[in-house]
Amino acid sequence: MMKFTRRTIIAAAAAGTFAMMAPGMSTAFAAEKTDITIAVGGKSLYYYLPLTIAEQLGYFKDEGLNVKIVDFQGGSRALQAVVGGSADVVSGAFEHTISMQAKKQAMTAFVLQGRAPQLAMVVSTKKMPNYKQLSDLKGKKIGVTAPGSSSQMVANYILAKGGLGPKDVAFIGVGSSSGAVAALRSGQIDALINLDPVITLLTRNGDAKVVADTRKVAESESFFGGTLPAGCLYAPTSFVEKNPKAVQALTNAIVRADEWLSKATPEDVAKVVPESYLMGNRDVYLAGFEGNREALSPDGKFPEGCANISLNALKTVNDKIDPAKIDLSKVYTNKFVEEALKKYPAK
Template sequence: MKFNLKQFAIALALFLAGYLTFNTNLFAQALEKPKVSIAVGGKNLFYYLPLTVAEQLGYFKDEGLQVEISDFAGGAKALQAMVGGSADVVSGAYEHTINMQAKNQPIVAFVLQGRAPQIVLAVSNKTMPNYKSVADLKGKKIGVTAPGSSTSIMASFVLAKAGLKPTDVSFIGVGAAAGALSALRSGQIDAIANLDPVISMLEQKNEIKTIADTRTLKDTNAVFGGPMPAATLYAPEAFIKKYPNTTQALTNAMVRALKWIQQAGPSDIIKAVPESYLLGDRALYISAFLKVREAMSPDGIFPDAGPATALRTLQAFEPDLATKKIDLSRTYTNEFAKKANAKHK
């Protein structure tokens, strides 16, 4: 029998195509829940850039997932969506896992997006031109993305360090985009706790004076006294136990996005995000990205000291939390991120 190299090559190609199709289908079947709904509060913010990158570059799809992302005014609203059953997973602040455990509703953060909160607390130069110290904020209105969100948590902590309680001010939900800008510019609020690109837009026109800034690791340590976990993907403990393969697939996509961000240039970021995220100023968006780049986690893994920093922060202005027994080891896991890093080196 005469050996035909061409026929062999064709047969081999057909075999490999069939093998890959079979294994892709097998992989998809291994996902216990291929359709996942994610709630997020302020998707346009750099705080959640890894989520947007994973979505826009097709990383969730590559993992066999069909992800639907719903955007809310702030993280507290996204959390409510998950608790209410309209979302499976939240892209939100790590601190919520601690607060929910205190309410006997265990949720677990399984991949870290940010290792610095990127939140800035600043006063309005329009309504508080004579600002001298944090004490001047007593009785004032502070705009946050949504009451109870990480922006109000950060502001409450800064107030607590100055001897003020959260009830000494009024927290007003202003969202994380154009609404936040107009609230400050129109004088509806006296101070703002928000993130980039919103903060950079206000800084550019000298409309605010910064009180506390957590966009860099150094500044975050200065404010919180240690590493402070920021954005995560978190889900009910029951979801993670029931759908471990789905949770791993979500983590794989997010870690891949984090590693892409580490290597991406500003022009790559601009191409990856929707035009509306730029708030009409492409150059400012790039400048803001370069400021917060180091705040992004390089690998999705929680730092050992991070959860304890978050607990101390919350206890500073939530006295009820000091009496609760919090098991930090149940608020997060690095198990999935470690496996994802082995896959995406």
């Protein structure tokens, strides 16, 4: 006969409490891996805002995950962290899943954060006061975050609308923060393609004028012929296959964040994000969020055909990619998002 001691009674009570947990919570704790490291390049950008919202509002914890987010200087370094094994998942640009497959390193995107690149092209009001059309940029110096980056990829498409090719301009890497602002204000460049808050800072002060804007979904789709997916969570395909419950938990959290942001006011967002995100200028941050809101995914789903659009855009900065050797059906999946939407249906 079993002898009941204080220790066995406490253990039994604990087991009973665990068994009575909400179904969603017990499923989360059943995840194969609960300690997850996510690498991101530029965490404070609106581009990755759903990641921060999921973290700050406790959505990852609600799913039974202990998530550590490591911020790197750029998306390529965040990707390197996952390839090197120091991180599990990347919060980064969708097109990396395609470029990595071309290198025979399979990556799978599983939840979308942005449905447009959120990049805007501006011209210096000082250097180009008489600007009228995109063709006026011929022979000009255009600042991009880095050579071969997503910003240059998007710039190529915008220039094409003006009948210009990549060789008709000079691309100069200027980063995505104070360096980019300084480069335009000092006259080092004639035009710039960048993200917020850089764009909002320059336009509010009258230093620059917007000439193309992929923060607006309709304008973005006019350039690319459809949705060009932007920020997302992706990981090595092997990680996704070995840890489906953990990936589902991550997806649930981001889908909740996407849905929260689709209804939040700028003030709501400002109250949630770390104070450092405001960079000492609350008004600029609020205006920047309003300008980028519609470019964020409302539900985490990858639209049909988006991978092909991304491949076509990627080819403009990487001519070594052979489309015939890319299987676009393997660079993303919506199955985790579909399950997440059953648990957290859009209201």
